[in-house]
Amino acid sequence: MAIIKLSAIEKRRLSVFITCLVFAACAWLFTALSNTYKFTVKQAISYKNLPQKRAFYPLQSDTVTTIVQGTGWQMLFAKGSYNNKPVNIDLHTLESKNYVVLSQQLKQINAKKDLNHEIIAINPDTLYFDFSNRIIKKVPVALVANISYQKQFAQSGNVAIRPQYVTISGPAETIGNIKVWKTDTVKLADVNEDFTRRVALHEVKEGNLSIIPKSVSVHIPVDExxxxxxxxxxxxxxxxxxxxxxxxxxxxxxxxxxxxxxxxxxxxxxxxxxxxxxxxxxxxxxxxxxxxxxxxxxxxxxxxxxxxxxxxxxx
CATH class of the missing domain: 2.170.120.30 (RNA Polymerase Alpha Subunit; Chain A, domain 2)
Incomplete structure (x- = not known):
């Protein structure tokens, strides 16, 4: 293999050339990423202003594809910046209709979100809902716990939950199958004293259900x-x-x-x-x-x- 020997002057010229080439590439990349582009992002849906007199069931997926307008930099980091950033859909029109047109809500959606990307379209543009009569029911709270105790210590009395019941509202066919409402899992290790804490209730997954309250007070007596x-x-x-x-x-x-x-x-x-x-x-x-x-x-x-x-x- 032939070895090219460069003089000191040629080495300096090559170094300057490579440096300029790198700066030019960086400048081109910076300019390209500063331009405005349209790109798509998958986002979850969250609902607000739920109808009070009508229970509903969404007839489509709980995610939508948003068409976003932003810079190349924003497009580059869109996946990370949109994590846990749901699209908030206003359902007040469901009091009289069975669908919501998202293009009519773009202005308020963009006004409420804390990202500086502008959503210019959402697919699907119209969300449809199935309705049934809304009923209210009280069900007992069930504590979910994974607790280990120090040697010679153990639970010494009944668990006290306040309130003992929560109020859920939603479609009759859904609520009819709910017998208890569970808390989030309480995980404790090496316990040697009473446990008293506010514990959140299991999150509502269905958009047509609501629960009051969102948390309960739990007391677990512990003794030697x-x-x-x-x-x-x-x-x-x-x-x-x-x-x-x-x-x-x-x-x-x-x-x-x-x-x-x-x-x-x-x-x-x-x-x-x-x-x-x-x-x-x-x-x-x-x-x-x-x-x-x-x-x-x-x-x-x-x-x-x-x-x-x-x-x-x-x-």
């Missing part, structure tokens, strides 16, 4: 837990023929977890232990397993002694 052991009397159930049944022992020891707050008040009246005599009648059991049929909420049985008991039937 320890173990406690009590002697619990055992009761015989399903003694359909009224046999004279003697069980041994008549009491069992139950070890369970309880919060430190409730520890002093826990007693045998909070529990019920039973044995099922039908297991002997139907299956010939020689000893009967013990079942705990009643116990305090948020407690957990960790040990039962003994788990089975003997019995004698006197005829």
């Amino acid at each position: 837990y320890t173990e406690k052991t009590l002697e619990i009397p055992v009761k015989v159930i399903n003694n359909h023929h009224y046999y004279d049944v003697k069980i041994f022992p008549q009491k069992i020891k139950v070890t369970f977890t309880t919060s430190l707050t409730d520890y002093p008040d826990m007693n045998e009246d909070d529990f019920e232990a039973v044995v099922d005599l039908s297991l002997w009648e139907q299956y010939g059991y020689h000893n009967l397993p013990v079942k705990i049929t009643r116990m305090p909420s948020f407690s957990k049985v960790t040990k039962i002694e003994p788990r089975v008991i003997d019995f004698i039937i006197k005829k």
